[in-house]
Amino acid sequence: MIDQDMAKRMILAPLTTEMTESGIREFAKDVKNVDFYSVIVDEFYISLARELFPKKRVGTIISYPLGGFTTETNVKLIERALSFQCSEIDVSPKFNYMKSGKWDLVKKDLEAIVKAVGGKMDIVALPQVAKMTFEEIEQVCRLFLEVGIKIIKTNSGFWQGSTAIEHVKFIRRVIGKELQIEVSGGVRTKKDAEEYIEAGVDRIHSSTWKNIIGWTEEDAK
Amino acid sequence: MTKNEIAGYIDQTQLKIQVPLESIENICLESRLYNFATVAIHPCYIEYARRFLEGSDVGITAALAFPYGAWTAEMKEFEIRDAAAKGATDCDFVINVGALKDGNYDVLKKEADVCRKAAGNKILKAIFEVCLLTDDEIVKACEIYSQAGADFVKTSTGFIEPPTPRIVKLMSDSVKGTSTRVKAAGGIRSAADAKAMVDAGATRLGTSAGLSIYQDWIDS
Numbered sequence: 001m002i003d004q005d006m007a008k009r010m011i012l013a014p015l016t017t018e019m020t021e022s023g024i025r026e027f028a029k030d031v032k033n034v035d036f037y038s039v040i041v042d043e044f045y046i047s048l049a050r051e052l053f054p055k056k057r058v059g060t061i062i063s064y065p066l067g068g069f070t071t072e073t074n075v076k077l078i079e080r081a082l083s084f085q086c087s088e089i090d091v092s093p094k095f096n097y098m099k100s101g102k103w104d105l106v107k108k109d110l111e112a113i114v115k116a117v118g119g120k121m122d123i124v125a126l127p128q129v130a131k132m133t134f135e136e137i138e139q140v141c142r143l144f145l146e147v148g149i150k151i152i153k154t155n156s157g158f159w160q161g162s163t164a165i166e167h168v169k170f171i172r173r174v175i176g177k178e179l180q181i182e183v184s185g186g187v188r189t190k191k192d193a194e195e196y197i198e199a200g201v202d203r204i205h206s207s208t209w210k211n212i213i214g215w216t217e218e219d220a221k
Numbered sequence: 222m223t224k225n226e227i228a229g230y231i232d233q234t235q236l237k238i239q240v241p242l243e244s245i246e247n248i249c250l251e252s253r254l255y256n257f258a259t260v261a262i263h264p265c266y267i268e269y270a271r272r273f274l275e276g277s278d279v280g281i282t283a284a285l286a287f288p289y290g291a292w293t294a295e296m297k298e299f300e301i302r303d304a305a306a307k308g309a310t311d312c313d314f315v316i317n318v319g320a321l322k323d324g325n326y327d328v329l330k331k332e333a334d335v336c337r338k339a340a341g342n343k344i345l346k347a348i349f350e351v352c353l354l355t356d357d358e359i360v361k362a363c364e365i366y367s368q369a370g371a372d373f374v375k376t377s378t379g380f381i382e383p384p385t386p387r388i389v390k391l392m393s394d395s396v397k398g399t400s401t402r403v404k405a406a407g408g409i410r411s412a413a414d415a416k417a418m419v420d421a422g423a424t425r426l427g428t429s430a431g432l433s434i435y436q437d438w439i440d441s
Contacts, residue, residue, distance in 0.1 A: 017289050017381070018353040020319040042291030044317060066238055068263025068287065070307065073300050080296065094265055095238035102242060109265075131239040160238070 004035045006193060007213045011153075011182060011205045013040040015061065021048060028052040030220050034213065037203055038088060043077060046084045059088035062113070065126060065156030067092035071112045078116040088122040090153055093140060095128065103143065110147045124151045124182060129171075130161025137167070138174050145178060153205060155185035162186030165199050172200040187212070225256060227438050230419065232282050232311070232404070233431035234261040236379065242269065249273035251432050259311050261427055263287070264300065267307040280310030280344070282427075288378040290315030290348070294328075294335040301339040312336070313346040313375060313404075313427075316366070321358055326365065333369030346373035346404055346425075349392075352382035356391060363395035373425060375404040383408020386421035393422025412437035 014027045024045055031039075038057035041049045049058045062077045063069035069077075074091070081089055091113055097105045110125070117123055125144045129137050144152060152171070154163040162185040171181060183196045184205035193204050193212050206212055233248045248260050249270050259280035260270055270281055283304040286292045292300075301312045314336055320328035337345055347366040351359055363374050374392055376384035384405055392403045405418040406427025415426055415434045428434060 015289070015291075017291070017315070017318045017350050017378075018322055019291060020323040021325070022323055023319070042289055043296050044291040044293050044319070063265075066236065066263060066288065068236070068265050068284065069300070070265045070267075070303055072303050073264065076299050077296065080293075096240065096242045096245065096263075096266065099239065100241040100243060128238060 002034060002215055002219055003190070003213045006190065007035045008037055009193075009197070009203045010034075010036045010209050010213060011038050011040060011203055012036050012209055013205060013207075014045075015040060015042060019045070021045070024048055024052065030210075030215070033219050034215065036209075040088075040090060043080055046081065046086065050084050057087035058084070059086055059090060059121075059124075061090045063092045064090055065092055065128070065160060067095040067126075071109050074109070074113055075116040078113065078121075082117075082120055086121055088124055089117065090124045090126060091149075092126045092128070092156075093143075095131075098132070098136060098140060103139065106140070107143055107147060110143065110149065114148050122151060123149045124153050125149045126153050126156060128156065128160050129154045129163055129167040130185060134170055137171065141171060141175050141179060145175070150178065151180040151182065153182040153184050160185070165195060168196060168199040168201055190214070224439050227435055228256045229258050230415070230424065230426050231257040231431040231435060232259045232261040232406075232425055232427045233257045234282075234379070234406070234427050234429045236261070236263060236284055236287075237429075242266070245270055246273055248431075249279070252279045253277045255432070255435055257431055257435070258425060261311075261313065264304045264307070264309065267304060267309050271308045281308055282311035282313050282346075283309035284378070285312055285314040287315055288380050290318055290350070292317070294332045297332060298335045298339040301336055301343075301345075305340065305343050309343065311344040311346060312340045313348055315348045315350065315378060316362060318350055318353055321354070321362055326361070329362070329365050330369070333366050333371065337369045337371065344372045345370075346375045347371045348375045348378055348406075350378055350381060351376045351384050351388050351392075359388065359391055360395045363392055363401075367396045367399040367401035371401055373402050373404045375406055375425075375427070377407035379407040379427060381407075386417045389418050389421035389423050409434070412441060
């Protein structure tokens with residue numbers, strides 16, 4: 001039996017370099033009985049995801065996960081996402097600016113993103129907690145709130161390390177409840193998921209979602 | 222091989238997120254000093270890098286549609302034009318790997334043509350992420366992107382698995398007789414790694430160890 005309460009917290013992301021159209025269609029079959037929160041796909045697959053999940057939240061990624069796109073490209077991607085009525089975008093700040101303390105430049109880029117979105121989609125920002133000091137995490141989370149971004153996804157979950165329970169507790173302690181937290185990187189089992197939720201996480205990204213919600217082959221039938 | 226020939230192989234690369242911006246200044250100064258082919262960076266830092274390269278022959282490689290490549294041709298066209306306008310001399314874009322794996326060659330041919338046109342007279346490099354591909358897929362991609370006139374086919378982003386000399390040789394054999402050449406990137410840490418890639422047919426190397434590779438190579 002699928003744990004639908006847990007499923008409602010799950011953000012599913014069939015997002016790998018080798019993801020194919022057939023892979024997305026296969027994924028859609030797998031999740032047909034899963035009441036997940038949202039699905040995140042790359043720009044090439046937005047229209048397909050819209051077709052396969054007409055009633056679901058569909059999102060895409062912007063400057064993700066390395067934070068290297070120009071502001072102009074970010075704005076163009078936002079226009080594409082809006083044209084398909086996406087519900088959310090996952091955004092990386094400009095990490096090398098952050099690491100140099102050039103917070104004004106990080107802010108300028110984020111402000112352009114917030115302006116282009118115009119309140120029409122949720123913006124989920126990525127602090128890459130595994131690669132940042134706690135001081136940097138606090139600073140960037142405060143900056144997100146300052147520019148009007150109210151949700152973070154802790155890590156990209158790909159090559160950039162894991163989110164520890166300590167990261168979640170730290171963000172909850174220094175930032176409070178104002179920021180919604182989506183955890184990514186390190187949540188593999190239902191037990192992990194429960195621990196992160198207990199620590200204050202709102203939603204979960206995990207490639208092992210089937211394991212976490214108790215999905216079986218029967219659920220695709 | 223002369224010093225300048227060795228230097229001309231090197232795209233000195235800085236795509237890491239956990240280092241300060243000044244690391245880009247550093248590779249610009251190194252590249253200028255030793256006359257490397259280009260510095261390879263994320264597109265948002267092109268204008269920053271330019272100021273350190275004014276008056277030199279060192280180009281700027283922008284890592285585009287990076288690292289996943291799953292964009293429409295329209296998005297890639299936009300990003301290539303944007304990077305070129307900001308001062309990129311080399312546009313390294315990740316191809317639509319999923320379309321290749323699905324055998325959806327029309328998508329790839331369109332992408333290859335659109336990107337070639339968008340890049341104009343800039344150097345265009347198509348990144349394959351070979352660790353995810355079969356030999357047949359690599360050969361097919363070489364055919365599509367060389368036919369479209371890409372200046373280089375490039376092995377990898379450097380973020381997953383590094384390429385082997387065998388794969389570089391396969392790519393090099395596949396583009397023989399065309400104007401397309403091969404860039405090897407990922408896992409090239411030493412002069413020995415670099416020479417193995419050049420022996421296999423690469424004429425450009427993407428590496429974050431460009432300086433030590435260059436120095437060890439000219440010493441040997």
